Amino acid sequence: MTERKIINIALAGNANVGKSVIFNQLTGMNQCIGNWPGKTVEKCEGKLTFLNYNFNIVDLPGIYSLSTYSIEEIISREFLIGEKVDLIVNVIDGTNLERNLFFTVQLIGLNLPMILAVNQLDLVRKRKIKINLDKLEKIFKIPVIPVIAVHGRGVHELLEKTIEMFENEFQIPNEDFFKFGKEVETGIQKLIDEINNYTDELKDIKYPSRFLAIKILEKDDELIGKIKRFKPEIIDIAAEIREELEELHGEDINTIISAEIYNRIHEIINQSVVYGEKQTKATWADKLDHLTTHSIFGYVLLFIILFGSYWVVFTVGDIVGGWLDEIYEFFTPIVFNIFGDNIGTNIFWNGAMAGLFGGVGGVLVYVIPFFIIIEILQDSGYLPRAAFMMDKFMHQVGVHGKAIIPLILGLGCNVPGCTACRIMETEREKKITAFLTTLVPCAAVMAVIMGLVAKHLGFIYAIILYGIDFAVIILFGKLATKFSHEPQTELIMEMHEFRKPNTSVILKQTWFRSKEFVYKAMPLIIIIGMLMEIMLMFNLLEPINIFLQPITVLWLGLPVITGIFLIYGILRKELTLVLLEILAVDILGIALSEFMTPIQMFVFALITMLYIPCAATIIVLRNETGWKFTLKVTFIEVGFALLLGGIVNWGYIFITGGG
Amino acid sequence: MITLDLLQNNREFIVRRVHAGWRAKTRLANLGIVPGTKIKKLRSAPLFGPVQVKVKGSDLVIGRGLARKILGELVS
Numbered sequence: 001m002t003e004r005k006i007i008n009i010a011l012a013g014n015a016n017v018g019k020s021v022i023f024n025q026l027t028g029m030n031q032c033i034g035n036w037p038g039k040t041v042e043k044c045e046g047k048l049t050f051l052n053y054n055f056n057i058v059d060l061p062g063i064y065s066l067s068t069y070s071i072e073e074i075i076s077r078e079f080l081i082g083e084k085v086d087l088i089v090n091v092i093d094g095t096n097l098e099r100n101l102f103f104t105v106q107l108i109g110l111n112l113p114m115i116l117a118v119n120q121l122d123l124v125r126k127r128k129i130k131i132n133l134d135k136l137e138k139i140f141k142i143p144v145i146p147v148i149a150v151h152g153r154g155v156h157e158l159l160e161k162t163i164e165m166f167e168n169e170f171q172i173p174n175e176d177f178f179k180f181g182k183e184v185e186t187g188i189q190k191l192i193d194e195i196n197n198y199t200d201e202l203k204d205i206k207y208p209s210r211f212l213a214i215k216i217l218e219k220d221d222e223l224i225g226k227i228k229r230f231k232p233e234i235i236d237i238a239a240e241i242r243e244e245l246e247e248l249h250g251e252d253i254n255t256i257i258s259a260e261i262y263n264r265i266h267e268i269i270n271q272s273v274v275y276g277e278k279q280t281k282a283t284w285a286d287k288l289d290h291l292t293t294h295s296i297f298g299y300v301l302l303f304i305i306l307f308g309s310y311w312v313v314f315t316v317g318d319i320v321g322g323w324l325d326e327i328y329e330f331f332t333p334i335v336f337n338i339f340g341d342n343i344g345t346n347i348f349w350n351g352a353m354a355g356l357f358g359g360v361g362g363v364l365v366y367v368i369p370f371f372i373i374i375e376i377l378q379d380s381g382y383l384p385r386a387a388f389m390m391d392k393f394m395h396q397v398g399v400h401g402k403a404i405i406p407l408i409l410g411l412g413c414n415v416p417g418c419t420a421c422r423i424m425e426t427e428r429e430k431k432i433t434a435f436l437t438t439l440v441p442c443a444a445v446m447a448v449i450m451g452l453v454a455k456h457l458g459f460i461y462a463i464i465l466y467g468i469d470f471a472v473i474i475l476f477g478k479l480a481t482k483f484s485h486e487p488q489t490e491l492i493m494e495m496h497e498f499r500k501p502n503t504s505v506i507l508k509q510t511w512f513r514s515k516e517f518v519y520k521a522m523p524l525i526i527i528i529g530m531l532m533e534i535m536l537m538f539n540l541l542e543p544i545n546i547f548l549q550p551i552t553v554l555w556l557g558l559p560v561i562t563g564i565f566l567i568y569g570i571l572r573k574e575l576t577l578v579l580l581e582i583l584a585v586d587i588l589g590i591a592l593s594e595f596m597t598p599i600q601m602f603v604f605a606l607i608t609m610l611y612i613p614c615a616a617t618i619i620v621l622r623n624e625t626g627w628k629f630t631l632k633v634t635f636i637e638v639g640f641a642l643l644l645g646g647i648v649n650w651g652y653i654f655i656t657g658g659g
Numbered sequence: 660m661i662t663l664d665l666l667q668n669n670r671e672f673i674v675r676r677v678h679a680g681w682r683a684k685t686r687l688a689n690l691g692i693v694p695g696t697k698i699k700k701l702r703s704a705p706l707f708g709p710v711q712v713k714v715k716g717s718d719l720v721i722g723r724g725l726a727r728k729i730l731g732e733l734v735s
Binding site for chain 1: 718
């Protein structure tokens, strides 16, 4: 048996060109597990065996350039230039060649073997655009493969072409198709000569000289920093050339360089693409686009979508959760009959299994439908519309419109919400957004609000709680803006056409998100359920409760036992309600409404909603923003929740005269 | 010359100058918004929100404050 040959491929391209769809087609499952080392950017890696070859495939983040605008750009270029890439597959959107080819030009500058995969050819045909792929192949001197990723067309051809190139010793593309204008080109040549004089000193910087020359001319601070350590002279020369060019053109260097690249691309497009007559008939996507961005219906729709999904999630969760409760109740006497009423059975059934059922019935049944809805909104392209509509409002809380996306995600679970804060471009934007996201009432909080307040006090009180949360978010957003000195960043975002959500993508994503949730939360809930049961048996909860008494009983007016629940709630917020139910219903055998007064329920839910981000959120927040910021957020929220809870309690006592 | 935020919907203009800071300017340049580029304004969000434009075949959303810094000449 011959040994299999290994080929390492990197998928690179703009955001939303179908890169991930190709990645899924190639590797079967979306395997975006873990991050790039030391960075908070998701790394997607997959393997595949085809003929006699093993392919390692890495799906790079969707980016528009190889500069230093975002961390994704830096990660991508460092990965590409490292030793682990044999070939780049540059995926481009056939309906949007001009902007996509800008990135292609940059990639070619890395002097790596490359294939151009022109995707979305079905849409290209529909729009009566004719792309001469042979011509593109001739101009760029790299293989061009037509692809319709959603139908899996062209994916095999990509692999076959890769193997063919591999067997014929990979050819490195040359950049002859593009030279800058005379002045810029002379400057770049001069810098290349300088760099080539010091190949020994600069050998650790693996970028090709021409790429380096262009980047340091562009004031790429990262590469300038690297070169400066070895040869600061080169940087000075670059600065001189830059100044000359900027004076000559009356523009800054990035504008000059980008403009020249775009001009060349424009020529290439003129030679290889024919645009048919524009369709005037509005498609369903156009109509939906108009509706979702309409100055009145757009907001109505946003409101309906948010509350509709909340309602759907709650209804579905309630029904399925009810079934689970019945199943539990049904088996309780059976289990006790079989195993007898002893310590073991109690720990197992009333502890572990109650925890399991509580976790599935109280949380998972809400979280899964929510994830499905979020994935539909994401995959269809609705979320950028929400960002567009909410930009103005989000500026009021110190961030731009994109921040609405983590906030909406936070409604399901603060953990993916905080992770999504990466889409914010600067540290300032990211921190404020993450802070506000931890204040968003997640599904777990919703379970508490609905299961405690809405169920026992009425829906209106649930809405009042949400109103309070909303006000708190605005208040803290305003305060955060006031205390941050850096200027606010403006929104720059691409808006894609609506498309039909891909069922398999949605199910896969939901599966992965839920799986993560189950693995992280379930063992914890089961163990805590058992611990609770044991502690109750041996009366160990008392000391903690007595210690917390001044806060829980005196200030907040809650039953003394709730102290320990609030501590558990730090692990997972829904535990506060789950444990409350276990205690009242399963152990004491009374209804919740007998155990707590209405005002106690309200205060308890209010505290649960605001008092602290749950443990998982705290960990993610630390990963994204560091300990210092995380602790600050945690202390602010705990302090504020206790303050507000006490005010509500004493306000109520004051108004009702102690009733 | 007018600024992008004042351009009427469905009208086009050719970018002449971008007065933004280095970072935003580089980003816009990478996305194709450089002097000489034709931009079509598609719409703006209600209450003086961001503007949506068509540039080089793709739709971009640009915050109102930044749109105010992009100057161009109307295409008649």
